[in-house]
Structure formats: C-alpha cells, structure tokens
Amino acid sequence: MPLHQRLVPAVYILFLMLPIYWLLSMSFKTTNEILGGFSLFPQDFTLENYIEIFTDPTWYRGYLNSITYVVINTVISVTVALPAAYAFSRYRFLGDKHLFFWLLTNRMAPPAVFALPFFQLYAAIDLYDTHIAVALAHCLFNIPLAVWILEGFMSGVPKQLDEMAYVDGYSFPRFFVRIFMPAIASGIGVAAFFCFMYSWVEMLLSKTLTSVAAKSIAATMTRTASTAGYELGLLAAAGALTIIPGAIVIYFVRNYIAKGFSLGRV
Amino acid sequence: MINKTIKQSAWFFVIPVILLVAFNALIPLMTVVNYAFQETFGDNVFFWEGLTWFEQVLNSDRFHDAFLRQIMFTSVILLIEVPLGVAIALCMPRKGPWVSVCLVLMALPLLIPWNVVGAMWNIFALPDIGLLGYSLNSMGIDYNFTQQPISAWATTILMDVWHWTSLVVLLAYAGLSAIPEAYYQAARIDGASKWAVFRWIQLPKMKRVLTIAILLRFMDSFMIYTELIVLTGGGPGNSTTLLSIDLVKLALGQFDLGPAAAMSLIYFFIVLLICWVFYTVMMKNEQQ
Amino acid sequence: MAKLTLQDIRHSYLSNPQTDGDFAIKHIDMVFEDGGAYALLGPSGCGKTTLLGIVSGLISPTSGRILFDGEDVTNVDTIHRHIAQVFQFPVIYDTMSVFENLAFPLRNRKVPESAIQSRVVEVAKMLDLEEGIHRRASSVTVDGKQKISLGRGLVREDVNVMMFDEPLTVIDQNMKWELRSKLKELHQNVRTTMIYVTHDQTEALTFADQVLVMYEGRVVQSGTPVELFEKPGHTFVGYFIGSPGMNILPCKVSGETVEFSGLPVECGNQIESMQSLQDSRTTTEIGVRPEYVRFSDQGIPVRIRRVDDLGRHQLVHVEHEQHGIKLICPEDALIPEGSARIQFDKDRTFLYANKWLAGEGSHP
DSSP, rough: OOHHHHHHEEEEHHHHHHHHHHHHHTTTTHHHHHOOOOOSHHHHHHHHHHHHHHHHHHHHHHHHHHHHHHHHHEEEEEEHHHHHHHHHHHHOOOHHHHHHHHHHHHSOOOHHHHHHHHHHHHHTTTOTSHHHHHHHHHHHHHHHHHHHHHHHHHTTOTTHHHHHHHHTTTHHHHHHIIIHHHTTTTHHHHHHHHHHHHHHOOOOHHHHSSTTTTTTHHHHHHHHHHHSOOOOOHHHHHHHHHHHHHHHHHHHHHHTTHHHHOOOOO | OOOOOOOOGGHHHHHHHHOOOOHHHHHHHHHHHHHHHHEOSSHHHOOEEEHHHHHHHOOOHHHHHHHHHHHHHHHHHHHHHHHHHHHHHHHOOOSSSHHHHHHHHHEEEEESOOHHHHHHHHHHHTTTTTTOHHHHHHHTTOTTTTOHHHHHHHHHHHHHHHHHHHHHHHHHHHHHHHHHHHHHHHHHHTTHHHHHHHHIHHHHHHHHHHHHHHHHHHHHHTTTTHHHEEEEEESSTTTTTOOOOOOOOIIIOOOOOOHHHHHHHHHHHHHHHOOOOOHHHHHHHOOO | OOOEEEEEEEEEEESSSOOOGEEEEEEEEEEETTTEEEEEEETTTHHHHHHHHHHTTTSOEEEEEEEETTTTTSSSSSSTTTTEEEEESOOOOOOOOOOOOHHHOOOOEEEEEEEEHHHHHHHHHTTTTTTTSSSSSGGGGGHHHHHHHHHHHHHHHTEEEEEETTTTTTTOHHHHHHHOOOOOHHHHHHOEEEEEEOHHHHHHHHSSSSEEEETEEEEEEEOOOHHHHHHHHHHEEEHSOOOOOOEEOOOOOOEEEETTTTEOOOOOOSOOOOOGGSSOOOOOEEOOOGGEEEEESSSEEEEEEEEEEEEEEEEEEEEEEEEEEEEEEEEEEOOOOEEEEEEOOOGEEEEEETETTTTTOOOO
C-alpha cells in the first residue's frame, strides 16, 4: 500500500488520541502541578485522584447508577423493538409507513426541548430520581434507532425461513426466539451496541432526571466542576474512567461495527 | 426486497413501541404546546396567548442570531466532516489485522459521554496549561478560547470534528467494503483513472450510507448542547450560543417558559422540515 | 486480436507453496488461436477463475509466462493488455446512462468524441441496446445490464481477448438462450478471441469451437465438443460431460485382456504395452457412456433396478454385483424385467489408467 494511504489513518488516529492522552495525563497530576503550569508528562505521578473516586461513594455510585440505567434502557429498547421491527419488515398494515417515519422523527427531537417537560412528567408520576426514569426517557431516541437497525437486518432474512418454521409446526413465539432471533443475532448485537452507546453518552436528560438516589456520573461531574472549584485532576480522572465501559463494548463488537452501519436502511 | 403480506394485526407487534415512545414524546410535547400558547403564573392557571410567543420569538434578534450561528456551525462541520471522513475511509486498509485496530481506535470518541468530551476539550484547549492552547500560544498564535470568539469557534468546530468524523468514516467504510471486487477489476479493464473509480463506482455505492451519515450529523449537530455548554458555556459573550443553549438559557435561566416553549416548537419544526426535504430529495434522486 | 499462449503456468495463493496441493493452477501449457471461441469448463474450485485472472493480469502467476502474439506480457498490467471481461453478475456504472457506460472505456482512452459517438451507436445496434440508450443504466433489465458490460468490451477495437466469467449465472432461463445465440453471432461477426468460463456443459458446448475441461488445477482435455463426448481423455471428462455421465467401472488387466469383475471386456484404446498397466501403483478403470451400452442375449449379467422415462429416451439403472451401470435406450424400446444381459460397444469403451485414458499420449 502506498505510504500516504497508511499515513492518513495514522495521522487521524493520532489526532483522536491527543485529547485522550491529555485527559489521562491530567488525571495523574496533582492539583498543584496542574495549576503550577504546563507540563507534557506528569512530574509528580499520583493515583490520588483515582483513589478518591474509588473511595468516595458519591463518585463510584455515579458510575453504577449510570451503568444501571444504560443496561435497563438497552434491554427495554431492544426487547420492544424486536417485534415492531419484525412487523415493519414482514407486513403491511394501515399507516405503517407513517408510523415508521413518526418513530424516526423522535430521533430528531432535541433533548434540550424535552428536558423541562420530562422533569415535570417524571416528577408527576413519582419516578423522578430513579434509574427507570432515565431508562424510559432514553427510549425516546433509542427505540426508533433500534427499530430502524433491526428492520434493516430482518429484511435481509428471507421470508422462506418463517414459512419453513410454520410448516415444521413451530408456534410463533417459539419460532421467533429459537429460529429468527439467532438468525439476526448480529443485528441484535449491533442494535444493543447503539442503544448502549447513545444512552451512555447522553447527559442532559440523565442529569435533569436524577438528583440523589440515582444520580448519574454526569450530574456528579457537573457538581464537582462547579462546587469543588478547580479540581481538574479529579475531573480528568472521572472523565477517563467513563471511557472504559465504551472501550470494552467497542472491543466486543469490533468485527460488527462496519457491517452494522451498512445494514441500517434509510 | 421482501414482498410483504397485508396483515392489520401486525399492529399488535408495534403497540409496545408506540406506547413507550408516545409516552415520552407526546406528553412532553403537549406540555410544550401548552406553554407555547398560554401564559401561566403557576397553580395550573393558564391564559390563552395564541401566537404571541411565536411572534415574539420569530421577531427577536436573539433567536435570529442563535439560528444563524446554528446554521453556520452545522454547515461548517458538515463541510469538514463528510469529505474528511470519506477521504479517511478511502485510505483505510480493506483487510488485515490493522482494520480492527483502526476501527476500535476511531470509534472511541463516539462512546465518550458528551459532557466528558466537553470537559476533555476544555482541559486540552486551556490556553495556559492545555496541550493545544499552550502549544498554539508558544508557537506565537494568540489563542484563548475563553476570551476570543474566533478561538472559541475554532475550538468548538475542532471538538466536533474530533468527536464525530469517525461516524462518517465508519459509515463510508461500511459502504466501501460492500463494493464487490469485480467493480474494481472492470474499472481497471476499462482504463478508469483513480478519480473516475471514485466518481463512478465508490461515490454512487456510498450514496446510501452517506445519506445516513449526513442526516445523522445534521440532526445531532443541530441538537448539540452538552459538549458545548461544558466547553464554552455559549461564550465568550453569546458567540457560541447555538439554538439548544439559547433555549435552555431562556427556559431555565430566565424561566421564560412561554417563549421557550414556542422556540422549542419552532426549533423542532425546523429540524423536521430540513430532514424531510433532504430525505425527499434523496429518495427522488434514487428513483430516477 | 491476438494469439494467446500460456507457457508452463503455475499459480499458488500461498506465499510459499510446498506440495502440489498448494497450487490452484498446477500446470497449464496452452495456446489459444487468434479468433477462436474457447470454453473453459469445470466445477467450482477447479482454478478456472484463477486462470482468467492470470490472463487478464489481475493475478500474476507464481511461475510461467503469458504471450500475446508472441510478445511476453507476464509483467504488463491489465490496462495495457487490451483485454475485455464480462463478469458473473453485471458490472455497470449505475449513475451513467447506457450510452455513457459504453463510451466510458473510450473516453478513458482519450478517443475523440466524434469517433466515440459513431462507435457506441454501432455497438448498441449490434446488441439491440439502441432503444433507450440515454436511459440510466440502473433502470435496464438484468440481461440488458449484462449486454452493457459486454458492450464496454466490444466498443474497443484494440481488444486482444474477450473473457466471460460465467456470464449467464443471473440471467433468466428463457433469456439465457437468446444471449447465448447473440454471443455466438457476435463471435462470428467480430472474430475476437473469446474465452468463456462456465460450469454448465450446455453453455460450453453450444458456445465454443474448442472446449477445455479443467479439473483440480489442470486442463485435463481440450477438444471439440464431439471429441470430448466420444473419447474422454480423463475419467473426470467422462463423468462431467454428458447427462448422465460416463459409467466408470473398476477393472483388472491380466495379460492382454481387460476384465470387469472376471468377465473380459474389449476396449477401443490403442495400447502398445499392456504390461506397464499391471503394476500395483496403477489403478485401472473402464469407461463407457450410457449411450453405448445395450441389452443383448449374451454379455454381462445384470439386474434391472429402475427405469426413468426421460421423454425421448429411457434411462435404465442396472446392477452387476455391487456396480451400478446406466444405459440409455430409445423411448419405444422394450426393457426386460428382472435380470438381463448387457454389452458395451467396443469402439466406445475405454481403458483408463490412474484416471487418464490409457496408452495415448503422455500424462503427468
């Protein structure tokens, strides 16, 4: 391969890694060193910031809370999206196209528009400050996305598979779970990946809908940023830790990422 | 393409999705509509205001400015990210052990929580102690994104390019890997230049994924909030106050719920309208 | 147009091939005469697509040379070999019109626009594509698309060889016929050397003057369709060509006679020395086509297993001890029931040693 072709991705990846490096580097510095001036590498290498996060319950609970609602949301989104995507990929019914478009429009709703009404809604039904509130709120954009991705994968499965199963005497639920779902396993993986991703990175709604009991890591970080003054090291360490769950998830789906994108349909 | 059977009872499969999404979409939307057309002084007492708030928002310089800034931001990042993403995807190896390494590293920014992206870039760009800010200043470039609008804009755009170009790369790469080898062989036999291969094979075959990429980038850049509020807070002054930030300032900062709700609806409507136009035009093109 | 010579071609996809099994092309030494219509016939995985790639320059062989009209082109790249190729599925430029598709190879070669105009129209006429020539190519039917890919080869007048890689795979059954005769007609008009790769014997036999049968990386026989049918040079050819294929039966050579399960069988080969066929490393078999087996009063005793009515003739499955034998009888022939005796036509029965036709020519 020509040199310039290897160089372009390499330079791009370097560009991607620089801010991440800087975040990591900051997280290993003491507050004094950070405020003392510029240094490329941590001079006083310290784990102080990480130790604080792992020993202070308000910190590590933030992570646990976030992971909890992300997992709940992923499970809900994929579970309800499966039958719906099946209906869209296999049947025509009254208003199907409009319904599909309406679902997608919710992907276009700016969270900033919904932040305040969401707060009122979930307060009104007594779900404010619970994991389930955030998980449900994130369904707004994750369910349309999951339906969209799954529908693409399901349309790639020939209808003969369904017909064969009926001929063999499978009931619908048994066919769906035993035969159909394994056939689109990679699609389910990709949909789950995207739900996880969007729920994990979204911070405005999660911050709005939690306060103490289910406080998300975003809310914790914002509080640190505003009340604890200029504790950049601590903030950097907290930020660095939020990269880990995403990195683990990407590692597992690395072979499906490119494929999953291409199968989603417009 | 599967030919579908007509079956009205398929609605039952869709009901859970409708219930969940409608719960999250319609009730809050009704709240917004309530506020947009009425005035309230608390206690659930409302007075009909009609289109007053809409007129007020549409006629305000503040909204115009935020809207213009938004259009500028979205255009700039689309103009950078789409060609850049396609170029990088074209340079990626097609197979081999490096493919997964590249993909994993490139996907990393996509999975970082948005407030962390903002915080990361804030730390990275700080003029005195950030790697970017310090390097620029020591090269003699006067750079301070907390003070200078131009620096703030440059940083914002750079952050968005950093955050989202990979999405375009991954989509374009998926489109490219789906092109059968025979097309490239035929092009070699036909004596096509590199440019001709791109123009007549790669670009047409990437059209669908690029449509998705442009739509997603358009929608998400129009909704950008968290990263920006953490990085610049909309400043200095109002220089990086895009629509979302302006909206939240209006609603939560000043508690002007009426105008905020009216603005929400206008905002949502604009996103829908542009997406719809874009979608229709692309589909028309497809059918020709 | 050119005469195409393949000299001692071997190819392996491994970087360091050790045994014969590592080679996709084991050894090929062939001449394709200028203006001939050739078919490369073989099952999938026999190396025919690899061979095409070597001719077109998309693959460079591990060893050996390729000559176009005596000129070594082994290291010449695809574009300068002046070849044309039609792929298994239609490769067209979707966003161009039919006209632009056909003009594309000429435009890339900087041919003046006026010459392009007339040449494209001429080729479109040959292929019945002139109607709707300015439509988008993506809106054309599959067979139309395949014609466009063929047309992109035909517009160029410098083409040395045109190659077809199973071009009818995606075409409807009734259109296959039409395209096949179109192709034959085109060959008669333009007289370019054509190589047609397929695993379908009907396609190969109707298209080509010369058929090359490939098997496990080798050309096991080349000849006219009649030769391949009448005198298969390798048991694989016998099995692969004809429907059903040749009966291949184990046999023993003792002295000057060939015996099938203890009964003497006469063979049509010209064999100089039966002696060489009798060592333990040689497996001998006899092959006879079902067309040349008949019922008779004397000969090999068999039991009748099944009779298939194939319309114009009947296919009879019989069995001698453990060996199944097929024979073809006319549709009105009376088939004996239970047991009977059969005879092989002695001029059409051949002895094979280690799968190759015994005694004629030398084989690896």
